[in-house]
Structure formats: structure tokens, C-alpha cells
Amino acid sequence: MTAVQPGLRPRRVLxxxxxxxxxxxxSGVLRTxxxxxxxxxxxxxxxxxxxxxxxYDHTSGQATDDGQLTVRRSAALDAARHLSLRxxxxxxxxxxxxxxxWWLSAVPAGLAMIRRYRPDAIWSxxxxxxxxxxxxxxxxxxxLPWIADQRDPMxxxxxxxxxxxxxxxxxxxHGWIEQxxxxxxxxxxxxxxxxxxxxxxxxxxxxxxxxxxxxNGYDEAGFTDGASHAAGSHRSRFLLLHSGVIYPSERDxxxxxxxxxxxxxxxxxxxHNFQLLLRATGHDDWLAGLLAKYGIADLVTLAPLQAHQEAxxxxxxxxxxxxxxxxxxxxxxxxxxxxxLRCRRPxxxxxxxxxxxxxxxxxxxxxxxxxxxxSGDCARALLRFLDLARQGRAPLASQGAILLQSxxxxxxxxxxxxxxxxxxxxx
Numbered sequence: 071m072t073a074v075q076p077g078l079r080p081r082r083v084l085x086x087x088x089x090x091x092x093x094x095x096x097s098g099v100l101r102t103x104x105x106x107x108x109x110x111x112x113x114x115x116x117x118x119x120x121x122x123x124x125x126y127d128h129t130s131g132q133a134t135d136d137g138q139l140t141v142r143r144s145a146a147l148d149a150a151r152h153l154s155l156r157x158x159x160x161x162x163x164x165x166x167x168x169x170x171x172w173w174l175s176a177v178p179a180g181l182a183m184i185r186r187y188r189p190d191a192i193w194s195x196x197x198x199x200x201x202x203x204x205x206x207x208x209x210x211x212x213x214l215p216w217i218a219d220q221r222d223p224m225x226x227x228x229x230x231x232x233x234x235x236x237x238x239x240x241x242x243x244h245g246w247i248e249q250x251x252x253x254x255x256x257x258x259x260x261x262x263x264x265x266x267x268x269x270x271x272x273x274x275x276x277x278x279x280x281x282x283x284x285x286n287g288y289d290e291a292g293f294t295d296g297a298s299h300a301a302g303s304h305r306s307r308f309l310l311l312h313s314g315v316i317y318p319s320e321r322d323x324x325x326x327x328x329x330x331x332x333x334x335x336x337x338x339x340x341x342h343n344f345q346l347l348l349r350a351t352g353h354d355d356w357l358a359g360l361l362a363k364y365g366i367a368d369l370v371t372l373a374p375l376q377a378h379q380e381a382x383x384x385x386x387x388x389x390x391x392x393x394x395x396x397x398x399x400x401x402x403x404x405x406x407x408x409x410x411l412r413c414r415r416p417x418x419x420x421x422x423x424x425x426x427x428x429x430x431x432x433x434x435x436x437x438x439x440x441x442x443x444x445s446g447d448c449a450r451a452l453l454r455f456l457d458l459a460r461q462g463r464a465p466l467a468s469q470g471a472i473l474l475q476s477x478x479x480x481x482x483x484x485x486x487x488x489x490x491x492x493x494x495x496x497x
Contacts, residue, residue, distance in 0.1 A: 082115045082187055083488055084180065084214075086194035086205045088169060090120040090141070092129040095350065095375055097286060097405030098221060102195060104289050104477030105484055106139055112485030117187055119180050119204070121146035121172050130377060140187070144179040146172035166199035166243045176204045177211075184212055190492045191256075193484075195219035199247055206250050215256035215491040221286075222402070223265055224248050225272070229398070252276050256491035259284050259484075262426045264401025282487055286405040287477040288412040292382050307343045308456060310418065311388035313381050314406050315352040321394040323357075325442060326420055327364040329449035334369060338453070341368040346392070349384065350375040385413045390459050393419040393427065396442055400425030407431070408475045416464030418455040420448055434467035434475075 085106065089098030106116040118141040123129050125146035147153060149163040149171070163170065183189070192214050194205030202218055209216035224244045226234035235241045251258060252273045259282045260266040266283050270276075316323060330346070333339040346369060351357055354372045361367040376384070385391060391410045395402070403426050410417050411434060420442040421427045428439050438458065440451025458464040473479070488494075 079188070080115050081113055081488070081492075081494065082117055082189040083109070083191045083193055084117045084119060084183060084187075084189040084208070086119045086176070086180065086192065086201045086208070088121050088125075088146075088172065088198045088201050089195070090118060092123055093126040094128040094130040094377070098195065098197065100289060100378070100405065100477070101219075101221060101286055104287065105481050107289070107291070108478045108481035109485060111478070112482055114485050114488055116140075117183055117189055118142070119144070119176060119183060121169065121176075124152075125169055125172070127151075128375065140183075142179050142183055144172065144175035146175065161239065164240075166203070166240060166247060167197070169198055169200050170203075172200050173203050173207070176200075177207050180204060180208045181211065184208065184214070189214065190494070191215045191217060191488055193217045193219060193488075195221055196224060197222055199224065199244060202247055202251065206247070206254060209254060216254060217257045217259060217487065217491060218251045218255045219259045219284075220251075220265065220269065221261055223268060226268075232398075248273070256280070257282050257487055259487070261285050262401055262403045263429075264426045268401050282483075284480050284483045284487070285475070286403065286408055287475045287480045288408045288472075289477045290412075292379060293412060294383060294386065305389075307341070307345050308389045308460065309345050309347060310390045310392050311347045311349065311385060312351075312392040312394060313349045313385055314404065315350065316348060316357065316394060318353060318356060320396050320399045322396060322442075323394060324360060324364075325445040326394075326448045326452075327360055327366060327370075328445035329452060330366045330369055331364045332445070333449055333452070334366060339369060344369060344456075346370045347373055347388075349373045349381065382409065382413075385409060386415065388413075388415055390416045390418055390455065390464070393417060393421065393431075394442060395419070395421040395425060395427045397422035397425065400427075403427050403430055411467045411472050411475055414466050414472070416455065416459040416466070418451065420451065434471045436465045436467060438464060 087102040089096055090102050093099050106118055109116050120143050122143045122145050125148055146169050149159045149168040153159045153163050192205050192208050194201045196202050205216050225248060233241060235244055257280050260269055266281055270281055357372060361370050393407055395404055400422055407427060417436055419431050419439045431439060438455045441447040
């Protein structure tokens with residue numbers, strides 16, 4: 071940790087984040103946790119304002135890995151779980167999201183933290199939208215500069231037939247929050263070049279210098295050196311792993327399943343030489359129905375959520391790692407892509423060639439990419455990938471390219487932004 075010079079008050083940032091340990095699952099947890107872990111190296115001390123664990127669906131049982139970190143949790147209820155009657159609840163209780171009740175407790179808690187610790191800036195991260203409402207309120211009450219971290223886009227009107235959010239009232243409120251961000255924030259942070267361009271087009275009146283790109287990344291602390299060397303040494307069939315949520319629209323695997331069915335029918339793939347493991351999909355029931363429909367249940371295995379550390383070890387020991395991302399998410403990059411790069415295991419990306427995910431992989435020297443929308447191209451890309459991986463010739467990112475993707479590097483970028491918005495010189 072960077073030492074504070076005698077007589078100088080330490081730099082502090084209040085971080086408003088719903089996604090934080092002990093919540094288990096989701097890349098948002100890792101983003102905030104990574105910033106909290108590495109910001110002290112830059113001279114910035116994080117203060118975390120998060121929700122009470124009761125609000126979380128799944129918890130790990132461990133609040134944080136750093137006992138020196140200041141974390142304040144305030145009461146929050148999930149309208150769907152805590153305020154519903156027979157599965158129904160008033161729509162107003164879920165505006166702008168199901169955790170809107172958090173605002174009522176988080177604002178007083180945040181003001182108490184500001185009075186006690188005197189932070190220099192406020193940072194809030196979406197999703198969820200309530201976190202931005204808390205950040206906006208604290209900014210208006212204190213005048214502290216506010217950074218809005220747009221981990222995902224709040225709005226997407228690129229397809230008029232399928233706008234996001236789909237609910238009209240939620241869509242209008244998200245639009246109102248985005249306009250408040252445009253009017254009041256000191257900086258707007260996006261995680262991909264496509265999201266940055268989208269925000270600039272939609273908020274054309276905002277000064278260009280207020281937009282900033284800070285991507286997601288991997289956390290070196292979670293990896294075990296040498297774990298990947300044993301990959302494949304104990305199994306007779308090739309293990310291709312997808313680790314994480316498979317959304318029915320944004321990561322629809324049906325073209326891949328069609329390709330697997332054809333390759334199985336032709337005898338190229340069989341249960342004795344190939345296994346696709348889908349870990350923590352979040353939609354197991356839907357996928358199980360598809361596996362039965364395409365007749366590939368012997369090739370594809372559904373596996374439950376596991377602790378993040380265990381998930382990383384599994385990634386490092388797999389023969390290959392699968393990335394799915396549809397064209398309707400061309401401006402987004404799955405956070406797992408950065409962990410895949412660090413694992414230094416062969417990566418098969420089924421995505422859109424014009425999207426940010428494909429661009430990031432090509433930038434890192436990886437060309438084992440196929441079109442997710444085409445079953446024929448899925449089959450072509452899979453066969454090429456299997457051939458290269460089995461021969462040990464699949465492209466991997468260089469060590470230098472990997473280091474640039476670390477959360478430590480991202481935290482230094484955030485520290486530079488904090489210095490700018492607070493008009494402070496680096497220590």
C-alpha cells in the first residue's frame with residue numbers, strides 16, 4: 071500500500087456497489103472487489119457501501135478477503151423474494167429495479183460514511199440502477215465529484231422491436247437516470263469500445279473528455295501457477311468448458327447444438343472423445359430441454375455453480391474454453407474472456423466477427439473464432455479448434471498481452487481518473 075505523507079489526508083473514494091462479497095456469482099462482484107483490492111497501491115483508499123447480504127440470492131459465506139477494507143452494508147430487500155404475495159408484487163416496488171428499497175437505507179449510511187471518512191469522490195456502478203440513484207443523491211447532497219461506472223448499457227434501442235429494458239416504465243426511468251448521469255457526473259466509465267461509442271452517440275451533448283474506457287479484467291490473486299500444465303493428462307476425451315451464464319438471446323447455443331448433433335451423427339464426435347461442460351448456466355431447465363431436442367445429452371453436461379476459486383481451477387485444467395456472445399451484444403465483452411486469456415488454455419469463441427469480443431481476441435493473437443449465428447460455421451470452427459488444440463498448436467495470448475488485462479492495471483486507470491476529477495496530483 072502506498073504510504074501517505076505525514077500531514078496529508080489520505081485520498082479516499084466512496085464506492086457504491088450492490089454486487090460485492092458475500093454475493094456469489096456475476097462479474098460485477100469481481101470488478102468492484104478488484105478495484106477495492108488494488109486501489110490502495112495507487113494511494114487511494116476505497117470505502118465500500120453495499121447492500122445487506124439478505125438481498126442476495128446466493129452467498130459464499132465470506133464477506134471480503136481484506137480485513138483492512140472499510141465496508142458498510144445497509145438494508146435492502148428484493149421485491150420478488152421479500153415483498154411478493156404468491157409470486158406477485160406491485161410494479162412500483164421494482165422501479166428502477168427490484169432492489170429500489172436499498173436507496174432508503176443507503177443514502178443515510180453513505181452520508182454517515184462521508185461525514186466520518188471525508189472521501190474525495192463517489193463512484194457507483196451499474197447494474198443495478200439503484201446504485202446510481204444512491205450515487206446521484208449523495209453527490210447532490212455533498213457536492214463530491216461522482217463517477218458513474220456503466221458496466222453494462224442502461225439502454226439499448228438499436229432494435230426498435232426489442233428495446234432494453236423491455237418494460238416501458240423501467241425504460242423511461244433508466245433514460246431519466248442516464249440523463250442525470252450526463253448532467254451531474256464528473257466522468258462516465260464504460261467497459262468496452264462499443265459501449266463507449268454507443269454512449270457517445272446517445273449522449274452527444276456530453277463533453278468527449280468525460281467518457282473513459284476501463285475494461286473488465288482478471289485478478290491474478292485467484293490463479294494457481296502450474297494448474298494448466300495438467301490439462302488433459304487424466305482424461306480420455308476432450309473437455310471443452312463454458313463457465314458462466316448462458317442467456318437465451320445473448321448467448322443462444324442452438325446453432326452450436328445443431329452442429330454438435332450433425333457431427334455426432336457423422337461419427338466425428340462421440341461421448342468417448344468429446345465433452346462440452348456447461349458450468350453455472352443460470353438456465354439449466356431450458357438447456358436440458360434443448361439437449362433432449364437435439365439428442366446430444368451424452369455430449370453435453372450441465373454443472374452447478376461453484377465458488378469462484380474452484381471455477382478458475384476448472385478453467386485452468388480444461389482442454390479448451392468456450393466463449394458465446396451473439397451479435398446483439400457486439401458492444402459487450404463477457405468478463406470471463408479476460409479470465410480465459412489468463413488461464414492460457416485454447417479458446418474457441420463463437421460470436422459475431424464484427425463485435426468487440428472478436429476484436430479483443432484478435433488483438434491478443436487468437437483467431438479460433440466462428441459465427442455463433444451459423445451452425446455450419448460453428449461446426450467448421452469447432453473442428454479446426456479441436457484439431458489445433460489436440461496438436462498443441464492453438465493460439466494463446468502472449469504474457470505481455472495478458473498482463474495488460476489485469477484488474478491491477480484497471481485499478482491504476484481508475485486511480486488516474488480519480489486524480490483527474492478531484493484535481494489531485496498522483497502521489
